[in-house]
Amino acid sequence: MPAPVSGRHQGKIAIVTGAGQGIGRGVAKRLTQEGAHVVVAEYVEQNAREAAEELSSVGPEALAYPIDIGDVAQIEKMISDVVDKFGRIDMLVNNAGVNKTTWMLDVTPDDWDFVARVNQKGVFFAIQRVARQMIAQIPQEVIDSGRAPHSYGKIVNFSSVAGRSGRPYSAEYSASKWAVISMTQSAALALAPYNINVNAVCPGLVHTPMWDYIDATQAERFGMKSGEWMASSIEKIPLKRAALPEDIAAAVSFLCSEDSDYITGQALNVDGGIEMN
Numbered sequence: 198m199p200a201p202v203s204g205r206h207q208g209k210i211a212i213v214t215g216a217g218q219g220i221g222r223g224v225a226k227r228l229t230q231e232g233a234h235v236v237v238a239e240y241v242e243q244n245a246r247e248a249a250e251e252l253s254s255v256g257p258e259a260l261a262y263p264i265d266i267g268d269v270a271q272i273e274k275m276i277s278d279v280v281d282k283f284g285r286i287d288m289l290v291n292n293a294g295v296n297k298t299t300w301m302l303d304v305t306p307d308d309w310d311f312v313a314r315v316n317q318k319g320v321f322f323a324i325q326r327v328a329r330q331m332i333a334q335i336p337q338e339v340i341d342s343g344r345a346p347h348s349y350g351k352i353v354n355f356s357s358v359a360g361r362s363g364r365p366y367s368a369e370y371s372a373s374k375w376a377v378i379s380m381t382q383s384a385a386l387a388l389a390p391y392n393i394n395v396n397a398v399c400p401g402l403v404h405t406p407m408w409d410y411i412d413a414t415q416a417e418r419f420g421m422k423s424g425e426w427m428a429s430s431i432e433k434i435p436l437k438r439a440a441l442p443e444d445i446a447a448a449v450s451f452l453c454s455e456d457s458d459y460i461t462g463q464a465l466n467v468d469g470g471i472e473m474n
C-alpha cells in the first residue's frame with residue numbers, strides 16, 4: 198500500500214469534498230497524515246463528523262463541514278468559514294460525485310440533473326470560488342511582477358475512466374466526467390498566470406459504496422449474484438485488482454505537492470492500466 202510522505206503538506210489547508218466515505222475519506226486521511234488540516238466537505242453530516250474525528254486523531258485538527266456541493270451559496274459560505282478558521286486555502290480536492298446505472302435509453306431529465314448538479318455544477322463553482330480565494334492570497338507585488346515564484350494553490354478534480362470512454366449504463370455520469378476534464382483544462386489555462394495548478398485524476402474501479410451500488414444494480418439487471426459484476430470487471434483490468442482508496446490518494450497527494458508544480462491541465466489515469474491515453 199502506498200505510504201504517506203512525512204511532513205509533505207505540513208501546515209497546509211485542504212478542502213476535500215465528499216470526504217465522509219470512500220475515496221474522499223482515503224484522500225483526506227493521506228493529506229492529514231502528511232500534515233494538512235483537512236476540511237471534510239460532506240453531504241452526510243454524521244459521516245463528516247466521524248471522518249473529521251478520525252482525522253484529528255491521526256494528524257492536525259480536521260473540520261467537519263456538512264454541505265451540499267451543488268449549492269453555490271453553500272460553497273461560498275464554506276470558503277468564508279474555512280478562511281475565518283484557518284486563514285487560507287491551499288488545496289481543493291473536488292472528489293464528491295454521484296452515479297446512476299440507468300440504461301442510456303431510459304435516462305430521464307431528473308437523472309441528468311441529479312448527476313450534473315453535483316459532478317459538473319458543484320465541481321465548476323467550487324473551482325471558481327476557491328480559485329478567487331487563492332488569488333486573493335497572492336501578495337500584490339507578485340501579481341504586479343507577473344511572475345509567481347512557486348505554486349499558489351493546487352486543485353485536483355475527480356474525473357473517471359468513464360470520462361475517457363462512453364458508458365451505455367451511465368451515460369449521463371460519463372458525460373459529467375468528460376466535462377470534468379474540460380473544466381480542468383479551462384481552469385488550468387485561466388489560473389496559470391497565478392501559478393495555481395489544476396489537474397484531474399481518472400480512477401478505474403475502486404471498491405467503495407459507489408461500486409457496491411454499481412455491482413448491485415448491474416447484477417440484478419443481468420441476473421448475476423452479488424459481486425459477480427464487479428469480479429468480471431476486475432478480470433478486465435490489466436493489473437488484475439481493484440484499486441484501494443489509498444492508491445488514488447497517493448496520486449492526489451502528488452498532484453497537491455511541490456513535486457507537481459510544473460504539471461497543470463492534465464488528467465491522470467489511476468486505473469491499473471484500463472485506459473492508456
Ligand SMILES: NC(=O)c1ccc[n+]([C@@H]2O[C@H](COP(=O)([O-])OP(=O)(O)OC[C@H]3O[C@@H](n4cnc5c(N)ncnc54)[C@H](O)[C@@H]3O)[C@@H](O)[C@H]2O)c1
Pocket residue numbers: 214215216217218219220221238239240241244264265266267291292293294295296315319355356357358399400401402403404405406407408
Ligand atoms: N469508486 C470508483 O470506482 C470510482 C471510479 C472513478 C471515479 N470515481 C469518482 O471518485 C469520486 C469518489 O467516489 P467514491 O467511489 O468514493 O463514491 P462514494 O459514493 O462512495 O462517495 C462519494 C461521497 O460524496 C458525497 N457526496 C455526494 N453528493 C454530495 C454533495 N452534493 N455534496 C457533498 N458531498 C456529496 C457522498 O455523501 C459520499 O460521501 C466520485 O467523484 C466518483 O465519481 C469513483
